[in-house]
Amino acid sequence: MRRLFQFHGGVHLKEHKKDAMVQPVQIAHLPKQLVLPLQQHIGAPAEAIVAAGDKVLKGQLIARPGSNISAPVHASSSGTVIAIAEHPVSHPSHLDAPCIIIDTDGEDRWHTDRQPVDNYHELPPEKIREHIRDAGIVGMGGAGFPAHIKLNPADHVVDTLILNGAECEPYITCDEMLLRERALEVIVGLRIMRYALQAKRCIIGVENNKAAAFRALQEQVRNTGADFIEVIQVPTVYPTGGEKQLIRVLTGKEVPASGLPLNIGVVCHNVGTAYAVYRAIELGEPLVSRYVTVAGSVAHARNLEVLIGTPVIDLIEECGGNHNTLSRVILGGPMMGTALHNITAPVTKTTNCILVNSTVGDVPLPSRDNHAMPCIRCGDCAISCPIDLLPQQLYWYARAKDFDKVQDYHLFDCIECGCCDYVCPSQIPLVHYFRYAKTEIWTQQREKTQADIARERHEFREQRLERDKREKQERHKKKRAALKPAGSAANKEEETKKAAIQAAMDRARAKRESQQIEPKNTRDLTPEQQQKIDEADARRAKSNSSTVNARINGAMDKQDAQQDLFQDNNP
Amino acid sequence: MNLDTPSSPHIHSGVRITGMMMRVCLALVPAIIAYTWFFGWGLCINILIAVATALCAEALMLRIRQRPIVPFLTDGSAVLTAVLLAFCLPPFSPWWITVMGTAFAIIVAKQLYGGLGYNPFNPAMVGYVMLLISFPLEMTQWVPPNIVNQLQIGFLDTLNIIFTGTFPYLLNIDALSMATPLDTVKTELGLNLTVSEIMRSNAIFGDFGGVGWEWVGNWVLLGGIWLIYKRIITWHIPLALMGSLFVISFFFFMLDPDTYASPMFHLFGGATLLAAFFIATDPVSASTTPRGRIFYGIGIGILIYVIRTWGSYPDGVAFAVLLMNMAAPTIDYYTQPRVFGYKKNDEKPSSTSGDEGNT
Numbered sequence: 001m002r003r004l005f006q007f008h009g010g011v012h013l014k015e016h017k018k019d020a021m022v023q024p025v026q027i028a029h030l031p032k033q034l035v036l037p038l039q040q041h042i043g044a045p046a047e048a049i050v051a052a053g054d055k056v057l058k059g060q061l062i063a064r065p066g067s068n069i070s071a072p073v074h075a076s077s078s079g080t081v082i083a084i085a086e087h088p089v090s091h092p093s094h095l096d097a098p099c100i101i102i103d104t105d106g107e108d109r110w111h112t113d114r115q116p117v118d119n120y121h122e123l124p125p126e127k128i129r130e131h132i133r134d135a136g137i138v139g140m141g142g143a144g145f146p147a148h149i150k151l152n153p154a155d156h157v158v159d160t161l162i163l164n165g166a167e168c169e170p171y172i173t174c175d176e177m178l179l180r181e182r183a184l185e186v187i188v189g190l191r192i193m194r195y196a197l198q199a200k201r202c203i204i205g206v207e208n209n210k211a212a213a214f215r216a217l218q219e220q221v222r223n224t225g226a227d228f229i230e231v232i233q234v235p236t237v238y239p240t241g242g243e244k245q246l247i248r249v250l251t252g253k254e255v256p257a258s259g260l261p262l263n264i265g266v267v268c269h270n271v272g273t274a275y276a277v278y279r280a281i282e283l284g285e286p287l288v289s290r291y292v293t294v295a296g297s298v299a300h301a302r303n304l305e306v307l308i309g310t311p312v313i314d315l316i317e318e319c320g321g322n323h324n325t326l327s328r329v330i331l332g333g334p335m336m337g338t339a340l341h342n343i344t345a346p347v348t349k350t351t352n353c354i355l356v357n358s359t360v361g362d363v364p365l366p367s368r369d370n371h372a373m374p375c376i377r378c379g380d381c382a383i384s385c386p387i388d389l390l391p392q393q394l395y396w397y398a399r400a401k402d403f404d405k406v407q408d409y410h411l412f413d414c415i416e417c418g419c420c421d422y423v424c425p426s427q428i429p430l431v432h433y434f435r436y437a438k439t440e441i442w443t444q445q446r447e448k449t450q451a452d453i454a455r456e457r458h459e460f461r462e463q464r465l466e467r468d469k470r471e472k473q474e475r476h477k478k479k480r481a482a483l484k485p486a487g488s489a490a491n492k493e494e495e496t497k498k499a500a501i502q503a504a505m506d507r508a509r510a511k512r513e514s515q516q517i518e519p520k521n522t523r524d525l526t527p528e529q530q531q532k533i534d535e536a537d538a539r540r541a542k543s544n545s546s547t548v549n550a551r552i553n554g555a556m557d558k559q560d561a562q563q564d565l566f567q568d569n570n571p
Numbered sequence: 572m573n574l575d576t577p578s579s580p581h582i583h584s585g586v587r588i589t590g591m592m593m594r595v596c597l598a599l600v601p602a603i604i605a606y607t608w609f610f611g612w613g614l615c616i617n618i619l620i621a622v623a624t625a626l627c628a629e630a631l632m633l634r635i636r637q638r639p640i641v642p643f644l645t646d647g648s649a650v651l652t653a654v655l656l657a658f659c660l661p662p663f664s665p666w667w668i669t670v671m672g673t674a675f676a677i678i679v680a681k682q683l684y685g686g687l688g689y690n691p692f693n694p695a696m697v698g699y700v701m702l703l704i705s706f707p708l709e710m711t712q713w714v715p716p717n718i719v720n721q722l723q724i725g726f727l728d729t730l731n732i733i734f735t736g737t738f739p740y741l742l743n744i745d746a747l748s749m750a751t752p753l754d755t756v757k758t759e760l761g762l763n764l765t766v767s768e769i770m771r772s773n774a775i776f777g778d779f780g781g782v783g784w785e786w787v788g789n790w791v792l793l794g795g796i797w798l799i800y801k802r803i804i805t806w807h808i809p810l811a812l813m814g815s816l817f818v819i820s821f822f823f824f825m826l827d828p829d830t831y832a833s834p835m836f837h838l839f840g841g842a843t844l845l846a847a848f849f850i851a852t853d854p855v856s857a858s859t860t861p862r863g864r865i866f867y868g869i870g871i872g873i874l875i876y877v878i879r880t881w882g883s884y885p886d887g888v889a890f891a892v893l894l895m896n897m898a899a900p901t902i903d904y905y906t907q908p909r910v911f912g913y914k915k916n917d918e919k920p921s922s923t924s925g926d927e928g929n930t
Contacts, residue, residue, distance in 0.1 A: 008911070011584070094576070244911065254911060254912050255912055256912050256913075257910065257912035257913050259912070326574060327575055328575040328576075328577075328581070329574060330579075330581055332579075334580060334581040334582045335579060335582065337581065338579065339574070339576040339577055339578075339581070341576050342574075343574070366582075367577070368577070371642055373587075373588050373646060374688030374689065376588060376648075376687065376854050377854050377855055377857075377859045378591070378854040379860070379861070382860065382861070383805070383861070386911065387910055387911040387912075388910050388911050389910060390859070390860060390907060390908070392859055393903070413911065416579070418580030421583070422580055422583055424586075425586045425588045425590070426688075427583060429578055431578060431579060
């Protein structure tokens with residue numbers, strides 16, 4: 001018997017799981033239209049490689065990965081691409097996202113090019129990862145991180161590969177139904193994943209309220225004789241299904257803050273991912289469908305195998321929900337799910353549950369009180385926090401917009417599980433405040449980075465201008481220095497003119513003096529008057545030469561100025 | 572069709588402040604009954620006066636502060652403050668004592684600081700201390716246990732005493748009143764008597780504390796344990812408070828049993844148990860981290876002993892609680908839990924200034 005560990009806090013929630021597990025999993029009706037978002041995963045969006053009007057077959061690659069951290073998208077049924085356009089998707093921002101929209105032809109014809117891997121042991125692990133990448137498999141538990149990256153041990157030695165079958169949120173039963181009905185396939189998938197990771201041992205963690213799933217897994221492990229796989233029941237406490245929490249419960253180790261499970265020799269995958277890996281490797285099928293729970297205010301709550309891209313409303317109506325009385329539709333569980341703003345949004349690779357709330361009859365998700373009361377610092381939030389944060393303090397500083405302080409209290413370690421919110425007697429939307437604070441801090445950081453870049457650019461420009469000015473001054477100095485002794489061509493011309501004028505004046509004076517003719521008003525001058533005339537003449541002669549020089553300099557400055565202007569306009 | 576798109580989580584436990592406050596009041600009911608049994612109808616009448624005053628004061632202040640009246644009036648916090656304050660007053664206090672104390676607690680100690688959730692000090696204790704300092708005579712007129720039964724002072728007589736100051740059977744308050752056990756010990760220790768002599772010569776002492784008082788204390792204890800069981804309060808503050816008071820009183824009792832009263836006398840005497848489970852655990856003014864609550868409780872326990880033994884007031888509960896209220900934000904700051912994924916003392920908050928979490 002393996003020793004289990006505990007994590008701090010957590011809450012006990014009413015399960016509401018039985019309704020959807022009465023019937024076995026059924027295959028959902030083929031929708032008329034499929035909407036396949038290019039971004040269904042963490043990382044860069046995929047790039048469409050089809051165009052409107054193209055005929056596609058089921059399983060055909062229609063969008064290739066956008067970068068190393070990305071995942072391809074495959075057509076989930078056969079039909080015609082009618083558009084690659086913005087379409088409503090499930091996102092907190094309520095923004096539309098680019099999607100490939102396919103009108104199905106009803107034939108659901110598979111792409112002929114399916115290539116199962118006959119004996120995966122004979123391939124090197126990186127080939128297996130390539131196959132998994134090409135199948136478009138991402139984390140099916142909700143995060144949607146591309147699986148092939150999480151199956152790459154890099155330089156680490158993986159001691160334990162954990163398969164997460166805890167499924168701790170109320171209402172959701174798709175993993176449990178998968179384990180009940182496809183335990184063998186999940187275990188085959190797990191073995192392939194183990195091979196890709198070269199992990200020593202495997203643990204499948206299942207909450208102890210899933211007895212049937214647990215038994216099915218145990219039986220299949222016994223049948224396949226995989227003695228390196230342990231199936232462990234863990235206590236039913238929300239959020240045991242959180243990756244860090246499950247690792248803690250099963251191994252007693254804590255994933256370091258801002259670290260990865262790989263840092264402690266552990267990798268954790270969802271059971272749904274293992275099943276998708278099985279289908280990709282053993283059947284050669286890319287990820288085109290998944291198990292989805294439809295629960296809440298619907299006549300027939302159940303689990304369906306749904307083609308990726310099926311509009312949510314189709315599934316709600318298939319399960320007997322009435323679109324006229326819908327009040328809230330949650331994708332995911334009641335604790336962490338996202339409320340949908342538009343029911344034409346599609347099921348994606350990470351959609352595990354559609355939780356329907358209606359305005360009539362039994363309302364599974366009652367609205368909160370309109371007015372939150374002030375925090376009374378009862379500390380119930382801190383008691384329930386699985387990360388051991390102090391939500392009451394985080395709330396205080398988030399509300400005061402003291403974003404430094406809120407980070408001191410480890411805001412970014414919050415996993416937004418909602419336990420604090422759930423137990424708060426003042427009904428304060430704590431998680432909402434924390435998301436707000438995180439977004440604000442991200443925005444501030446982005447703005448700060450931008451401001452830093454702008455400031456650097458400005459300082460660089462100032463420096464350049466300063467340098468140019470200095471260089472210009474030096475150029476001037478040099479030019480002036482060159483001007484004085486030699487003089488430029490223009491200068492010479494002026495000087496010849498000046499010399500000619502001077503010569504003419506000299507000639508006139510000589511003539512005058514020789515003829516002894518003087519201007520009448522200059523005759524009989526007193527010596528003082530004569531002296532003044534002489535001074536004036538001297539001044540005139542002097543100023544003549546200096547104005548010429550000044551004019552030359554002025555022209556040069558102007559030319560430089562024009563040159564500068566030109567340079568400034570063309571940096 | 573308009574879909575609701577609130578932020579997750581989409582479900583709630585259904586616990587509300589009103590429910591918490593009312594359960595705390597409910598936990599006091601057995602003690603109130605026991606108190607009434609030993610000391611007459613005074614307490615019940617005081618509670619009614621205090622609750623009425625508290626609700627009026629609260630409504631008035633909410634109106635002045637332009638806050639929604641109904642949600643705050645029904646949150647139960649004003650009622651609880653009133654009940655706790657009334658529980659601390661002598662049973663035959665004149666009505667205006669109760670009214671003044673409660674009004675002061677609600678208006679000054681609570682609403683002027685910003686109302687529910689924003690008061691740095693325990694409002695009931697602020698009201699009590701104000702009364703104790705301003706009206707020492709009225710606040711020390713206690714009656715011995717069972718005297719109401721012996722003299723057959725009924726409900727109407729009590730009403731008369733409280734509202735008009737008229738005593739039946741030509742009695743007056745001086746004839747009725749006597750010191751509390753804690754008071755007696757304090758006064759007579761000053762007369763150089765030993766603790767055991769004092770205990771033997773006064774009929775008011777029972778097994779541990781005072782006759783009657785002990786029984787009230789037992790029911791307070793039971794109510795407190797029920798609150799912990801119901802997870803309205805945590806064990807940290809009560810246990811730390813009683814533990815530290817026990818340890819310190821045991822130490823001095825062992826040192827000199829003639830001068831220092833026994834640990835059990837301290838635990839069951841005065842308002843220790845009420846403080847441990849009902850007063851110090853007021854979440855708004857107490858420390859909010861689990862480890863901080865232990866330090867907070869220890870601090871109150873030690874201060875109660877220090878004030879009782881060497882201070883000039885017979886009981887130190889109110890002062891001890893208020894003093895530790897002041898220390899709560901600092902305690903919270905230094906007792907943050909280790910966050911998941913961090914090593915011990917790793918990544919402590921960098922700044923030490925501006926720790927105004929409770930103001």
